[in-house]
Amino acid sequence: MASRKPVRWHIAVFLAPAVLVYTSLMIIPLFGTLAQSLFNKDAAGERVFVGLANFARLFGDALWSDAFWNALANNTWFFVIHMLVQNPIGIALAAILSTPRLRMAAFYRTAIFIPTILSFVIVGFVWKLILSPIWGIAPGLLDLVGLKSLFQPWLGKEETALTTLALVSVWQFVGIPMMLIYAALLSIPDEVIEAAEMDGITGWSQFWKIKLPLILPSIGIISILTFVGNFNAFDLIYVAQGALAGPNFSTDILGTFLYRTFFGFQLQLGDPYMGSAIAGSMFGIILIGVCLYLFGIQTRLRRYQF
Amino acid sequence: MTRKIRLALLTSTLLAGPALAETTLTIESWRNDDLTIWQDTIIPAFEAQHPDIKVVFAPSAPAEYNAVLNSKLAAGSAGDLITCRPFDASLELYNQGHLADLSDLAAMANFSPVAKSAWQTDDGSATFCVPMASVIHGFIYNADAFEQLGLSVPTTRDEFFAVLDKIKEDGTYIPMAMGTNDQWEAATMGYQNIGPNYWKGEEGRLALIKGEQKLTDEPWVAPFRELARWKDYLGDGFEAQTYPDSQNLFTLGRAAIYPAGSWEIAGFNAQADFKMGAFPPPVGAAGDTCYISDHTDIAIGLNAKSPNAEAAKVFLEWVGSPEFAALYANALPGFFSLNSTPVEMSDPLAQEFVSWRQKCQSTIRSTYQILSRGTPNLENETWNAAANVIRGAETPEAAAARLQAGLASWYEPQK
Numbered sequence: 112m113a114s115r116k117p118v119r120w121h122i123a124v125f126l127a128p129a130v131l132v133y134t135s136l137m138i139i140p141l142f143g144t145l146a147q148s149l150f151n152k153d154a155a156g157e158r159v160f161v162g163l164a165n166f167a168r169l170f171g172d173a174l175w176s177d178a179f180w181n182a183l184a185n186n187t188w189f190f191v192i193h194m195l196v197q198n199p200i201g202i203a204l205a206a207i208l209s210t211p212r213l214r215m216a217a218f219y220r221t222a223i224f225i226p227t228i229l230s231f232v233i234v235g236f237v238w239k240l241i242l243s244p245i246w247g248i249a250p251g252l253l254d255l256v257g258l259k260s261l262f263q264p265w266l267g268k269e270e271t272a273l274t275t276l277a278l279v280s281v282w283q284f285v286g287i288p289m290m291l292i293y294a295a296l297l298s299i300p301d302e303v304i305e306a307a308e309m310d311g312i313t314g315w316s317q318f319w320k321i322k323l324p325l326i327l328p329s330i331g332i333i334s335i336l337t338f339v340g341n342f343n344a345f346d347l348i349y350v351a352q353g354a355l356a357g358p359n360f361s362t363d364i365l366g367t368f369l370y371r372t373f374f375g376f377q378l379q380l381g382d383p384y385m386g387s388a389i390a391g392s393m394f395g396i397i398l399i400g401v402c403l404y405l406f407g408i409q410t411r412l413r414r415y416q417f
Numbered sequence: 418m419t420r421k422i423r424l425a426l427l428t429s430t431l432l433a434g435p436a437l438a439e440t441t442l443t444i445e446s447w448r449n450d451d452l453t454i455w456q457d458t459i460i461p462a463f464e465a466q467h468p469d470i471k472v473v474f475a476p477s478a479p480a481e482y483n484a485v486l487n488s489k490l491a492a493g494s495a496g497d498l499i500t501c502r503p504f505d506a507s508l509e510l511y512n513q514g515h516l517a518d519l520s521d522l523a524a525m526a527n528f529s530p531v532a533k534s535a536w537q538t539d540d541g542s543a544t545f546c547v548p549m550a551s552v553i554h555g556f557i558y559n560a561d562a563f564e565q566l567g568l569s570v571p572t573t574r575d576e577f578f579a580v581l582d583k584i585k586e587d588g589t590y591i592p593m594a595m596g597t598n599d600q601w602e603a604a605t606m607g608y609q610n611i612g613p614n615y616w617k618g619e620e621g622r623l624a625l626i627k628g629e630q631k632l633t634d635e636p637w638v639a640p641f642r643e644l645a646r647w648k649d650y651l652g653d654g655f656e657a658q659t660y661p662d663s664q665n666l667f668t669l670g671r672a673a674i675y676p677a678g679s680w681e682i683a684g685f686n687a688q689a690d691f692k693m694g695a696f697p698p699p700v701g702a703a704g705d706t707c708y709i710s711d712h713t714d715i716a717i718g719l720n721a722k723s724p725n726a727e728a729a730k731v732f733l734e735w736v737g738s739p740e741f742a743a744l745y746a747n748a749l750p751g752f753f754s755l756n757s758t759p760v761e762m763s764d765p766l767a768q769e770f771v772s773w774r775q776k777c778q779s780t781i782r783s784t785y786q787i788l789s790r791g792t793p794n795l796e797n798e799t800w801n802a803a804a805n806v807i808r809g810a811e812t813p814e815a816a817a818a819r820l821q822a823g824l825a826s827w828y829e830p831q832k
Contacts, residue, residue, distance in 0.1 A: 156512075174793055174826065244654020245662050267598050267656025269810060353480060355797065357600050358656065359805050374484030377601070378502075378785065379794035380509055381487050 145394070148387035165388035179389070181360055182368040183396070185273055189364055190341040192277035193284075198333055200281070201288025202326075206318055208289070209296040220293070224286035231283075235350030238279045242266055266351065269361040276362055280347050284340075288333045295329040296322060328412050335404050342397050345370060365393050440728040441471045443496030444717070445489070447482030450684065454748045462744055463735055470728045490515045490720070497723035498732065501546035501716040503535035504785045510718075511538070511545040517719040518543045522730065524737020532755035535713040535781070546716035547737045549745065550752035553770045554610040554710040557677040557685065559670060560692035562590050566673075570696045574643070577699040581650045584673045592650035594672035595807075596658025603644070603803035604796070606676040609782045611698045612640040613708035618780035626787055628830025632821040633814075641806045641813030648807055656808055664688075679770045680714075682751030686764065695769045697777055711779035713755065791827030798823050 151161045169175045204223060208216050226234065242249050244264045253262045265275040299322060307313075307321045345366025348356055354376045356363035371379070373386025444455075455474035463472060475496055477485045483506055489495035490510065499516060501507040510516045519525065520543050525533070528548050536546035563570070566587055571577040584592040597603050616622065616636035624630040630637070652658060652666060667675040668688035675681070677695070685693060700707050717736055719729050735741055742756035750767035754760045762768055784796040798820055805811035811819075825831045 174823070239659070242657065243662065244657055245652065245666060264654035264657030267596070267654065267658070267808075353599060355600055355800060357598060357801070357804065358808065359801060359810060370484075375487060376797060377480070377483065377794075377800075378504075378506060378789040378796040379792075380506065381484060382792075 141394070144387045144390050147384060148391040151384040165385055166392070169385065169388050169392065175385070178360070178363070178368060179392070182363045182365045185362065186342055186344075186364040188273060189277045189280075189344065190338060192274060193281060193337050193341055194334065196278065197281040197285050198288050198330070198337065201285050201333070202292050202330065204285070204289045205292035205296055206322070208293055220289075223289060226283045227286040229283065231346035232350050234279065234283050235347055238282075239266065239351055242275070267358055269358050272352070272358060273362045276347060276351055279351075280344070283347075287336070291329050291333055292326055295326040299325050324413070328409075331404070331409055331412055335401060338400050338404070339397055342393060342400070365389070365396075369393065439469055439471055440725045441473060442498055442725055442729055442732055443473045443475050444498040444500065445482075445486055445496045446474060446476040446500035447479040447502075448500065448715070449476040449478060451749060452476060458748045459741075459744060462740075463732065466735070467731060470731060472732065486510075493722060495720050495722075497720050497725050497729045499546075499718045499720050501536055501718045503713050503716070503781075505787070505790050507536055507546055507716070507718065508538065511543070514721055516545045517721040517723075517726070518545055519547060519719060519733065520544045522547065522733060522737065524734045527737050527739065527756050527758065529755075529757055532713060532757075535785075536716050536718070539787075546718035547733050548713060548716045548755040549736065550715050550749070551711050551755055552714045552752060553679045553773065554606065554712070555677060555679070555695050555697045555770060555773070556610075557667070557675045557681065557693055557695045557766070559590070559667070559673050559689075560694045562670070562673045562691070563694070565589075570694065571699050572696070573703050574699045574701055578646065581674070585650060590673040591652040591666060591671055593647060593674045593676065594663040594666040595647070595651055595676055596655045596660070596663050597804040597807050598657050598659045598662075600800040600804040602660055602663065602676070603807050604800040605782070606678060607644050607647070607807065608640050608799060608803045609710050609712075609784075610676055610678075611643055612637075612783065613710055613778075613780045614698055614700050614705075615639045616783070617706075618708035618778045622780055622783045622786075625783060626830070628828075631831065632824060633817050638813050638817040641803070641816055644803060644806050645809065645813055648809055651807070679751035679753065679767065680749075682764060682766050682770070683749055686750070686766070693766055695766055697773045707773070707777040708780055709773050709777045710782055711753075711774060712781045712785070715752065788824065788828065791824075793823040793826070795820065795824055 148165055149160060149162060150158050151165060153159045169179055204219075207213060208220055213219075241247050242265055244250060244262070244267075250259060250262045253259050263271065265271040303321065303325070304317070307317050312320055342365060344364055348362050348364055348367050349370065352362050354367060354371050356367045369386060369389045370376075372382055372389055375381030452474060460472045460474060464470065473496075476482075482500075483502065486495060486499065487510075490499075490513075495515075499510070501510075501516070507516065511518075524547060525544060530541070532548045532551075533544050534541075536548065537544050558570070562568075562584075566583060566589075568580050568583060571580045581592040584590050595602055595606065613621075616625075616630070621630060621636055625632070625637070632638075648655075652672065658666075663672075663675065664681070664684065665688075666672045668685055670689070670691055697707055697709050717733065719726060719733060723729055737756070739756055739758040739760075742754035742758060743760050745752065746754040746760045746762055746767075747764075750762060750764035751770065753767070753771050762771065782796075784799055789796040802811065802816035802820055806813055806816050821831070
């Protein structure tokens with residue numbers, strides 16, 4: 112008798128811890144939140160099913176929708192700054208680091224990466240101090256080079272506060288794209304580079320024509336990580352500007368808007384139902400963004416086998 | 418399983434007898450500044466009388482307190498004693514069944530109806546927190562600087578701005594230490610500080626609640642107009658100046674006047690090495706009745722789900738006693754006891770603040786009772802509006818119109 116296929120228990124056993132932890136910590140709360148966004152309180156304070164009424168209120172009632180669109184616009188700007196500043200700088204740094212002739216590469220690599228492992232609280236406070244018009248070293252440093260007149264209380268002005276905070280965040284996280292691209296650059300086989308050199312492609316044109324196409328998939332991954340990270344951001348704004356995301360809500364992003372609504376702030380009581388509706392919208396926005404990337408961009412990226 | 422453990426615990430308590438029958442009470446609070454005072458002064462005094470009860474003071478950061486507390490209460494992990502914010506924040510907790518009714522606590526007799534009003538149901542039938550203290554708004558000034566510049570304490574608005582002009586002209590000191598970064602100072606130490614003189618304290622506040630006055634009426638817009646004038650007297654870069662920045666500017670002697678709440682007194686006494694004085698918000702014309710914000714600010718209640726309710730009530734009775742009042746008011750000058758028994762205070766600055774109760778009419782912050790119940794939240798909107806007005810980003814009239822529109826959108830009497 113031919114032996115029956117044994118039940119492969121080990122697969123279930125090895126999967127179980129991850130599945131259990133992920134389900135209980137991520138999937139159940141996620142669906143719990145999404146479900147909660149369909150409920151609200153009635154006049155007697157009982158929880159009742161209201162369908163999409165919370166979303167109708169969020170997008171239809173000017174009190175809520177103005178705040179929501181403001182937060183979304185600010186969040187988008189926050190993301191744009193990261194894409195335009197953080198990722199190009201990260202790629203450039205990685206390109207420079209991977210030049211074999213650079214001395215002390217390990218030191219630079221570590222120094223640039225260190226801010227990434229700092230807590231948001233530290234980064235927020237340090238930059239608040241640096242930029243403080245009263246105690247900060249920024250006015251003094253600008254004075255040294257005769258540019259004192261350029262100094263402004265950047266974090267306190269509606270026009271500049273969000274961009275300043277986005278740049279602080281760039282400063283903190285530029286190490287991540289740098290490391291990922293650096294690793295991608297190192298994994299390009301020497302034969303490819305040698306072949307390019309044989310054909311007379313060196314220096315910058317080698318970077319543009321050979322290396323960049325080979326690291327495009329990594330850049331794609333970085334973009335999507337940046338997107339998800341930025342649209343879930345909260346900590347830096349909260350530490351630097353507080354939950355009211357001043358001045359005049361100019362630094363309010365979806366995360367701070369969610370926090371204020373869900374948990375309440377000062378005399379404003381928390382509203383878990385509207386908070387869940389905002390959380391659900393954030394989830395939708397991120398989902399759409401990730402899907403656009405996955406189906407619109409990633410499938411078109413050409414991959415190279417070595 | 419739990420039952421077994423409970424049983425085991427119960428037996429062990431019974432067996433261990435009185436030696437181990439010690440209850441530990443945990444206090445939730447936003448006053449993290451007061452940690453040492455509770456640990457070194459207040460709790461030891463209580464524990465000396467009640468050796469069987471241990472008290473732990475476990476504060477969280479002021480701005481996060483309400484959110485943290487609400488989550489803890491919802492999760493059932495909150496401490497036995499809850500420090501109560503005034504009015505709706507605590508009323509909502511009571512309505513949700515998180516705070517116990519304390520109306521029949523004997524110590525409640527020690528408090529006037531006004532003192533209790535911040536922690537009662539709207540009809541006054543149940544009181545759910547034992548009142549601890551109120552805070553008074555005014556201006557603290559650097560007396561040495563005033564002497565050096567030959568300035569006298571202003572009593573009218575014209576004198577106030579004349580003083581500010583002189584300080585600015587001289588240039589040694591920043592006339593006024595306040596920033597708009599954190600927003601709440603603009604509303605609390607700005608609008609609510611100078612406002613009562615315009616809206617005549619309780620008269621205006623109650624008229625607003627009844628719907629007889631609107632936030633766009635002159636008495637409610639005028640304080641914004643005065644705030645807009647403050648801009649010229651604040652330090653460079655005040656837009657990014659935080660609350661601790663302002664405190665430090667003043668205590669380091671770099672600013673002459675600090676729009677204050679009396680809760681600053683203890684900290685300022687410790688930090689500043691110059692003589693300080695205080696004056697109430699200046700009035701329109703000499704001889705006008707002055708109004709001060711004497712805000713019922715802090716009380717303490719009982720977590721309805723506390724397993725140690727009996728011990729907690731013993732503690733609350735003590736908090737309502739004159740003994741606690743004297744201890745607290747002197748340990749924390751600037752938090753003025755709400756107890757009917759007068760308390761002797763030794764701190765001169767605190768005495769100055771509390772003396773205004775005799776010559777001025779007291780009121781509480783206009784946005785706290787009832788008016789911050791809906792969305793948008795009037796108190797939070799006022800922070801934003803006051804900060805905008807000082808920065809010059811919004812005119813006083815536009816700010817007032819926006820607040821009125823927000824309030825009218827949900828508050829029936831204002832529609």
